[in-house]
Amino acid sequence: MILSILSVFILAILVPTLHKITGNKIAYLLSLAPISIFIALFYYHLNGTTFPIRESWEWNSYFNLELAFYLDGLSLLFGLLISGIGFLIYIYAGFYMKNAKYNGRFFMILTLFMGAMLGLVLADNWLSILVFWELTSITSFLLIGHKNEKESARYAAWQGLLVTALGGLALLVGLVLTGIVTEEYTISNLSQHHELLTQHTLYIPILLCVAVAAFTKSAQFPFHFWLPNAMAAPTPVSAYLHSATMVKAGIYFFARFSPILGGTIEWQILLSSIGGITMIMGAIMAFKADNIKKLLAYSTISALGIMTMAFGLGTETAIFAGTVYIIAHALYKSTLFMMAGILDKQTGTKKISEFPVSLYKKLPLAFAIVCLAALSFAGIAPFFGFVAKELLLEMVLHSPMLSAVYVAAMLITSVFFVALLFVLTHKAFFKGFKKPALKNIHKGIYIAPAVTALTGLVFGLFPDVLSNLTSLASSNISPEFESKHLALWHGFNNAFYLSLISILLGASIYFLSLKVNWKLKLGFLKPLQPSKIYDFLFDGLITFGQWQTRKIQTGYLRNYAMVTLLVILVLTGFTFFYKAGIRINTESLDIYIFELILGLIVLIALGFTLFTSSNISALLSLSVVGIAISIIFMEAGAPDLAITFFLIDALTITIFVLILHKLPKKMLRKKNFDRIRDGFIAVGTGLLVTLILFSITYNPLNSKLKEFYAENSYSAAKGKNMVNVILVDFRVLDTLGEICVLAIAALGVFALVNYTKNKKLD
């Protein structure tokens, strides 16, 4: 399994090169990959291989993460769907995308997606799941945005990615939490920890995370809005990703996690309510839609809601019904999507109301195929959709609680599905207003939808061929499941009557809607639509970002300096008073007259520097400060320091003077308010520094460095000037850094002065 999935990826990478060689035939070439996988899986299935099969390759042993694959009934079912429909999609796309631009990258990403999707349903370690999960998101993103010249495609792609990425993060958290609770990272072993998990305090967070992840991927309310927009993708993509496979990843998840997290009341309520809401909403929205792809997208949302509800209810019937419905839905929905693409190509429009009149005459084949699929969609016998629908109705009739509510919900959904049947057949092929101007198209494009539609019919007539597969899959979802047989005819039971009612009601709603122009006046709910909320959040985040950036990144240097100094002052000051407190060594209070005089000189000079408005006098007073400080150094046993300080001060003043004549003689003054504010910051900083110094000098310092240098500077380092010995010997590396700074500064100054000049100095 690892090898085959890896080879799909390698194949994907080779696609652009292959495309150059084979041109338009690339699609048929690539279709060999899914069909061989399909055959292999099918062979496993027929051969009665004992499931499960597991393969793994260690990826990161720190976290028990591995690239692990696990083939049981459930993944077999999905694997067959992905590869089988994938094969047909390639054939279809070969015609559909003929001579289109950028086919190389299109097929590359499509193939990547297929690999990722296969990987996702086969993955058995939660890391592998995450990897493939996000890979499907990304490939979906790239495919939705394939026609990225269009603004709408870019918007839709971005939206889809963000929503599913949100789900990805939820999944990450959910799986990390599961790991923390159980110390187990292999999905297939997790069901052993069912009790531990469901009784743990972290159960609700885990459940919510996993559910949100699956909801986003499977376009459940309130995350459903990305899916209709995703119809901006080329139609093969819509047919493959956004109806048959990727959106079912969430459903797959519910199935996979049923034995791990399922069976609790929380699970039931969460999944079945969200699923229920989604299925009704999707069905109504689909009925309201005119764009055929949007219509199908909404009906897909609705169907996904049904599946979510099924796995939420979690009874044996429900699970079996859900499993069967996955197959039925994949078959008819991909057919319908492919047909939507064909109709779009031929009529030049996606809007049903703009289809040419009496289309069924011009495109009888198309009409026939759409009928086959739509009948299955509406759950009419003898199509496979009927089998599924019977089971679903059976499920709601025997639901563990609130049976009436579920029945009503299911009934409403079925009614609209039937109404949609008429939209897709009657409205699309018999109504219409435009003059026909059909484009010609290669008939081969019909092969794939015909196959899926006919398969639906065949499975409807002989549902028992699927009994094995669906029972096997169901038994993986619910351990207690006992295998069941599928049959077309269950007799005149309640489910059948409900089915009949739904057909009648659906038909009447459709024909009523043709006569009456009924519009729901729900405008006031618009701001509450999830897509509106998404847009609001999207814009809101950006607006907030701009606001906070304007506030922080004002561009005013003075603000920056002030905030920086304030943060330093406040944080250090708080820490000082909170953790240390004021300490003054009273013995140090003796005052030297000499220092006092020097201090007063510095004080006066500083005051002058602060408040003078003349450059020259500021500089003069600055140099007085410097001289006074160097005298302090001299007097306190630091002659080297004093000399250096003096020289540096002189050099600084020299450079200052040299460039000063470029600057104005008079200085700007501070505003009054600024003075007070800056004064507070300044005095605060000064006070804090003084207090810190008091506190430092509270205790005498026992410096072993001093003693060591005194002992060794002459005997070992041959120098009497300890400071110099430290500089050139004990701490020579500092001095090396220091001279580097000087060199860089000099070169920098040189570059600054001369860069824009033509003449060069040296």
Added chain:
Amino acid sequence: MEFLLSILVGLLFAAGVYLLLHRDFVKLVIGIVIIGNATALFIFVAGRIVRQNAPFIQENGLPPENFADPVPQALILTALVIGFGIQAFALIVFKKVYDIPKVDKIDDLKK
């Protein structure tokens, strides 16, 4: 012993900070210089003041009694020189900025 000088360091810091927040380039640079001096003096005081003797080994090969700690001095020397390099560079940069048309105070540096 460090009482007065501690206050002096505080004063220097206060003056430097006040100047750092100035709208005028020259004052800003003077502020940088003063803060540099203040940190030097801070290290000096933090390393304790000994007023009797400079850290030189005497003729007899022994250090004098009660000599000043050479370590802070060496640190300050290094820091001062580094500070000088940065100040000189900053000075020229500020002057260059001042040459940009329409810039004559710090507030003009928005953008």
Added chain:
Amino acid sequence: MNSFILRNSAKIIVPFMLLFSVFLLFRGHNLPGGGFIGGLMAGAAFILDAFANNVAHSLKILRFEPVKIMATGLLLAVISGFLGLILGDGFFKGYWLNIEIPLIPKLGSPLLFDIGVYALVLGMVLKMVLPNIEND
């Protein structure tokens, strides 16, 4: 700044300052002074000369480009550390020659380092200040 008095006094003062700077450099290991102070003093001498005559003149008596002086200074400083590195006593381990020559201090690798500092500081001062003088 091109006065006669300044030019003539510079002729006398500049060589003295240069000599004094070397003196400061050499005595630095035992008394106040050292490479940095010496280098600054030497730099000051050239600046004085540049004020008294002009920048081109002081560059001429300098003979070497300030950049090269700086580079040489850096190189000397690093090289003074190599001996210890090669002999395995540690980077910048100080080594001293056991000969006493009058007027010249004890020779050793730390002195070489100090000379490097001296050269670098000299070059730095020239590089930093001279372009600004020419701007006048």
Added chain:
Amino acid sequence: MGYEKIIILLTLIIPMLTAIISLFFKKNRIVNNYISIIGSSLLLITTTAFLFPLIVENEILTTQVGGWKAPFGITIVADMFSAIMLVIASFVGLMVNIYALENIDYKKKEFSFFVFFQFLMMAVNGAFLAGDIFNLYVWFEVMLISSFVLLVLGNGTKQLIATVKYTLLSFIASAFLLVGVGMIYGISGSLNMADVALYFREHPNEPLMTVAAVLFMLPFAIKAALFPLYFWLPDSYHTPKISVTAIFSGLLTKVGVYALIRCFTLIFIHDVHYTHTILMVAAGFTMLSGVFGALSKVNMRRILSFHIVSQVGYMVLGLALFTPLAIAGAIFYIIQHILAKTNLFLITGVVEKIKGTSNLKGVSGLYHRFPVFSIIFLVVALSLAGLPPLSGFWAKFILIKAGFEQQEYLMIFVVLITGLLTLFSMMKIWVNAFWGKQQEEPDRNLITNEKSLFKEHWSLLIPIILMASFTLFIGLFSMPLMKYATIAAEQLMNPLQYIEAVLGTAN
């Protein structure tokens, strides 16, 4: 004193000698290029082929400059964390150096661009190896002054203004760092990190220790661009040549983060509740504030600059969580961030080369003509955004796991939101610049198709491709890096090992 000590020091000597030699030959264009490339390559060889295996073998290596024993001379220490940082820094250095061959024009090279570049590398290496707080300060200053000059080289108006801001704020940071150093000496009478750490171990009740910790934290926070002290970064990174921005983005803030991690795992560990809570709050705000800043921008460079801020938050979060796992996560994050972010800037440079601007309003439809280049961007951007199994995912995952173990749920929420918004803005770049209508190129643009891009501008693309493959590698095969990051984190969380290695067991 074996050859291993020489190896450690070579990481400082090689860039320095390279800088000096190119100073001698600064007029010669070709020689200048070659010297710098040779220097950077030698550095990379030294770190990867010699230094790193040594550290793997010996755990912590020290050497005493000047041969004076530990607390008295300056100690150079290389542990696993330093070694990892050195390897990655020298790798990024070489890559940017190659890129700069074309990206930096002759005039800037004549004004010693490569000298500053090499000095910067030396300072960065020095900071990674410093075992002495004052020495650390010195390397910081060397790094700062080189970065000032690199930032302003070219004298553009915007550059000058950016440099003023950067200079002033860095100066404030340095001044207070120096105050912190003075304070440490005033308290403990020592400068050697291990010795200071030992002092605080023996005097856990020293009241000023926490104050000193905060005084160290704030300057490092400014240099690492933590909220609310990151002003300088977004206001300066969009102004210089892209090679300069790239090396800054890779190394400057990370040295700040390195210093934070070093000091707050070795020295200031006695009031973790207080100090690391401050760090955690700062980290949370940094992540959010940075990512929101990125949302508000439409220029690739500015978006990426703000993301640096946000991602520094992740790294500091790792430190603040203060478990071996979290710190390993932080280290992993640093490495992958350096690789990915530097590369994204380099890619932005190519976009500028193609379109003449990095403003998203002026760029669109790159994917049509430059598919391979676009895919490289996509892979790197997704790595940064943390999609599994790419490199950013692992870092994020480790932090989330560590966060759950410490029960910092709010922080995890912040991490997740930031991750989503990072993806948001990476995709904003993709959707706007790489997708969309293909523009008609004005005549001045020479690069019209991918072939000519790869043929004529190979020196721009080689670093991009190499770094992208490396990013991909540490994502797909995260084990080796994870292993070394864990070793490094364990060493960091066990400071006694460090202290013993520096001061010897006798002490």
